[in-house]
Amino acid sequence: DAGITQSPRHKVTETGTPVTLRCHQTENHRYMYWYRQDPGHGLRLIHYSYGVKDTDKGEVSDGYSVSRSKTEDFLLTLESATSSQTSVYFCAISENFGTGVSKLFFGSGTQLSVL
Amino acid sequence: GQQLNQSPQSMFIQEGEDVSMNCTSSSIFNTWLWYKQEPGEGPVLLIALYKAGELTSNGRLTAQFGITRKDSFLNISASIPSDVGIYFCAGQKSGSARQLTFGSGTQLTVLP
Numbered sequence A: 001d002a003g004i005t006q007s008p009r010h011k012v013t014e015t016g017t018p019v020t021l022r023c024h025q026t027e028n029h030r031y032m033y034w035y036r037q038d039p040g041h042g043l044r045l046i047h048y049s050y051g052v053k054d055t056d057k058g059e060v061s062d063g064y065s066v067s068r069s070k071t072e073d074f075l076l077t078l079e080s081a082t083s084s085q086t087s088v089y090f091c092a093i094s095e096n097f098g099t100g101v102s103k104l105f106f107g108s109g110t111q112l113s114v115l
Numbered sequence B: 001g002q003q004l005n006q007s008p009q010s011m012f013i014q015e016g017e018d019v020s021m022n023c024t025s026s027s028i029f030n031t032w033l034w035y036k037q038e039p040g041e042g043p044v045l046l047i048a049l050y051k052a053g054e055l056t057s058n059g060r061l062t063a064q065f066g067i068t069r070k071d072s073f074l075n076i077s078a079s080i081p082s083d084v085g086i087y088f089c090a091g092q093k094s095g096s097a098r099q100l101t102f103g104s105g106t107q108l109t110v111l112p
Helices: none
Strands: A004-007 A010-013 A019-025 A031-038 A042-051 A054-057 A064-070 A073-078 A087-094 A110-114 B005-007 B010-014 B019-024 B031-037 B044-049 B055-058 B061-065 B071-076 B085-092 B100-102 B106-111
Touching: A004 A087, A010 A019, A019 A031, A019 A087, A019 A110, A031 A064, A031 A073, A042 A064, A042 A073, A042 B085, A042 B100, A054 A064, A073 A087, B010 B019, B019 B085, B019 B106, B031 B061, B031 B071, B044 B055, B044 B061, B044 B071, B071 B085
Parallel strands: A010 A110, B010 B106
Antiparallel strands: A004 A019, A019 A073, A031 A042, A031 A087, A042 A054, A064 A073, A087 A110, B005 B019, B019 B071, B031 B044, B031 B085, B055 B061, B061 B071, B085 B100, B085 B106
């Protein structure tokens, strides 16, 4: 299994509070991603990173920010959580980007509930 | 964004039966990927397809890259209880993760 750890695994928070989810990898892969998974929508890309301090927006980036200060860590922040952000969040990593197939390896997910 | 139509949404089959599921799109993709997700875990890559018409197997799983490049099929032969899970297709237009689109999944239940 790819060495990806997401924390926390579960979180319940209130509307309007800030939330940070952490993804830690031990594979030294350059590329990291945050997805959200909702029923009927499959997986949708929120933000991704192609190196330390290099990030870009995905399909559903509104209301989210990310940071990557070290190769191994990719943080996802909800500045002011809303109920529509209740979801399962997956971190993924990949070795290839741009030159081949993005074979993604996923973490186990974080279940976030915003009340 | 781009849409992948994955069907069926769910399947209930008897152990030992064969299973077929597919993904279609109005867009052309250069790569098709099939993932399986078990409860409480992230998706795991099963098969990657790189060329139109390509047929690739992984044990009892066989996937095909449609000749039009707008569809892909996954077949599971002689299903067993551990095949239970959600199967996702994903199409990639280029090497960019921004161009990787996931289907909404097929929930497979295998009855003993």
